[in-house]
Amino acid sequence: MDQTFTVTGMTCGHCEAAIKRALAQVDPAAQVQIDRSQQRVQVQGSQQPREALAAAIREEGYEVAA
Structure with missing residues (x-):
């Protein structure tokens, strides 16, 4: 499962x-790809619930916007 998060504060x-x-x-x-310029974190292959991944980032x- 692929999930994309908008994450602010990555510098x-x-x-x-x-x-x-x-x-x-x-x-x-899970495989993680990060694009700081787009404030995007993409998680591929994760079987974890979206909220568990967002909580880890928080x-x-x-800040996780989406």
Whole structure:
């Protein structure tokens, strides 16, 4: 299942790494692609509920709009 989130507050590679780590803790098999310029986080292959993935991103201090 592919899921796309709009995430604000990502400004650097450290932000990307933090989000990838957080999502890997929820679903280690998921593939994560991040486009900072578009404020987009795409999670591919995850079987986790959308809200669980969004919560992991929020716990890192980022806003998830969609």
